Amino acid sequence: MSGLKKLKNALPEASWTDDKQLIAPWVVEWRDKYQGNTPLMVMPSSSGEVQTIVNICRNQRLKIVPQGGNTGLVGGNTPYGEVLLSTRRMNRVRDINPVTNSLIAEAGTTLLSVQEAAASIDRKFPLSLASEGSCTIGGNLSTNAGGVHVLKYGTARDLVFGVEAVLPSGEIFNGLTNLRKDNTGYDLSRLFLGAEGTLGIITAASLKLFPRAGHVQRVMVGLETIADAISLLDHCRAGNALSMFEVMPRIGLELVTRHIPDQKDPFEDVYPWYALIDWEVGDEAMGRAISEDKLMGASQEGLIEDAIIAQSETQAVSLLALRENMSAGQKFLGGSVKLDITIPIDRISEFLCEADQAVEKIVPACRPVAFGHLGDGNIHYNVGAPENAATEEFLSNWQKISDAVFDLVDKYQGSISAEHGIGTMKKDDLAKRADPAKIKMMRAIKQSLDPDNMMNPRVMI
Ligand SMILES: Cc1cc2nc3c(=O)[nH]c(=O)nc-3n(C[C@H](O)[C@H](O)[C@H](O)COP(=O)(O)OP(=O)(O)OC[C@H]3O[C@@H](n4cnc5c(N)ncnc54)[C@H](O)[C@@H]3O)c2cc1C
Structure with a gap:
């Protein structure tokens, strides 16, 4: 009996499917960058069922790709012929x-x-x-x-x-x-x-x-430069109240307001950069006091051009939606090379200058969209295709663009993966750029726990 048949026989009917239509949404990545396939999707409802699946796969020499919500962005969640193990029914x-x-x-x-x-x-x-x-x-x-x-x-x-x-x-x-x-x-x-x-x-x-904080005070500000945003970050710290500091460039905001329903630019004027800031405080009065105090000081120092203090939960939610739709808005760039990196915060401004020049040399008129978690030094440095460029042709530059940006990441002693991981996308980059001793230790750990390379075999190392 084949390994797949053994899996089907060992599991309740609700715990597996080989129906191609049911499987289809789970073998395509969120941005359509990876389109995989699997002969079988198993959907265990308990740790015991996972154990059964793993034992059969090991004995039958089948490989497994684990998957949760399938929102990962580096290809680690997409099977190419392996058994796809979805955890979504284990949701208690x-x-x-x-x-x-x-x-x-x-x-x-x-x-x-x-x-x-x-x-x-x-x-x-x-x-x-x-x-x-x-x-x-x-x-x-x-x-x-x-x-x-x-x-x-x-x-x-x-x-x-x-x-x-x-x-x-x-x-x-x-x-x-x-x-x-x-x-x-x-x-x-x-x-x-x-x-x-x-x-x-x-x-x-x-x-x-x-x-839980008694109140979360949110503000959005318009800024002239990313250097101002970095100075503002430092200015906004207040004990441990500062809980979010995100940045967005004008082009990112425009993509969101142009393409995503119900999203509006909250400012009358246009600014090159925006920051979205939260403080977690005891109550609304404290929120008002801290935001007014910080914004007043920032304005006096010439760090900000304009500011909106959220007056209600509804307004706070709609300001955050602009940031949350940054990735969705960039689906309309006509192709985008997406790099998720960390740079020491005090060097981000210099880095962005050099990175923009480097990618412009590779694809003239390309459109960098640098946004994200400035408070952690984590920039999603996405490079969009020039207006009206052919998507495939532009994306054929992916490796050249990422090599150029990662060379700068190394120069600035940053990280080539801030939060999305390595997956299959950055596997070669990790092997090329990581400390050799680190790679050796990672391989030793993998070898000792998974000597048959059964678990997510094409990923990371
Ligand atoms: C619009 C959008 C915004 C995002 N914003 C952020 C962000 O701000 N910060 C951030 O860090 N990420 C972000 N992501 C990326 C993604 O949401 C995260 O990586 C998330 O943690 C992936 O969870 P998932 O359940 O979808 O995992 P999946 O995509 O299903 O899997 C991701 C990886 O984890 C493995 N895996 C999944 N479940 C298990 C398990 N139970 N056991 C072992 N391995 C497992 C998979 O094999 C794969 O390698 C964003 C993605 C989208 C689409």
């Missing part, structure tokens, strides 16, 4: 505890559901991404997702006590603790964070919860 919150400030969610629980569960006991789970309605906790941890609150709360890696995972051997590793102190050897849960499914399948996670 197993436990929530206001005393330990912890929550245990199964891997396929969406980030939004986790945020809502935390809010139901007046707590906050601070990870926040534009894809939060679809992406899953398993995917968030496997990519060590970032998002808009890293500035205050850290990345996904900082928000987890531990994970439960099915190893390539078929054993279940149980790291579902809620202890804040546990010095009993290697922190093995951490191996799975940012591993992109190469070491095993995360089936559940114990997450850290935080107190």
Whole structure:
């Protein structure tokens, strides 16, 4: 009997499909950059079923690509002939505890559901991404997702006590603790964070919860230069109240307001750059005081051109929507090379100058759109096709553009992957640019946990 038949026989009918129509949306990446295929999508409903799948795959020499919400942007979620293991049916919150400030969610629980569960006991789970309605906790941890609150709360890696995972051997590793102190050897849960499914399948996670702020004060400002935005970031710090500092260039805002329904430029005048800023404070009066004080000072120092202080929750949501639609708006650029990088914050201005010149040399009149999490030094440096250029022809420059930008990232001692991961997209770049000792250690870990290269075999290393 073939391995695929064995899987079908061993699982309940609801836990697998080979129907091409049902599978189709899950073998295409969000931006259509990767279009894969799979003979079988398995959809386990429990860790026990994951264990059964892994054991059969190992014995039958089948490879597995784990998948959560399929919102990953580096190709790690797309199968090319492997069994696709979707965690989406494993979506229960197993436990929530206001005393330990912890929550245990199964891997396929969406980030939004986790945020809502935390809010139901007046707590906050601070990870926040534009894809939060679809992406899953398993995917968030496997990519060590970032998002808009890293500035205050850290990345996904900082928000987890531990994970439960099915190893390539078929054993279940149980790291579902809620202890804040546990010095009993290697922190093995951490191996799975940012591993992109190469070491095993995360089936559940114990997450850290935080107190909810009484009020989140949001402002949006218009700026002349990115250097002003960097000075403003420093100016806006206030204890640990500053929780978001995002930047958008004019071209990014225009793409959103032109192409995404219901999105409007909130300013009357046009500015080269915009920043979106949040402070988490006790109440509205404190929000008003802190924002007015900071904006007044920034204006006196000549850092900002104009500002809007959100007066209501509705206005705050509509300002954030402009930022959250940045990626969607850029689908209308007619092709875009997307690079997710970190640069030391104080050197971002210099870096952008050099990067814009470098990519212009490769494709004259291309349209860089540099936006993102300035508070973390994380820039999504996307390079759009020139107006009316042929998409395929422009995208044939992908490697040349990314090589030029990554050379500068190395020069500025940044990172070629800030938050999206390596996947298949940056695998060669990692091999070429990472510290050789790091690559050797990564290979040794992979070899010891997954000697048959069964888990996400084409990804990362
Ligand atoms: C509009 C938009 C905005 C985004 N904004 C951000 C952002 O601000 N910050 C950010 O960091 N990312 C962002 N992303 C990228 C993406 O949402 C994140 O990488 C997210 O964490 C992926 O979660 P997912 O459940 O969709 O994972 P998938 O895309 O399904 O998988 C991602 C990777 O994780 C592996 N994986 C998934 N689940 C498991 C599991 N249970 N066990 C082991 N491996 C697993 C997959 O094999 C794959 O390698 C954005 C994406 C979109 C489309």
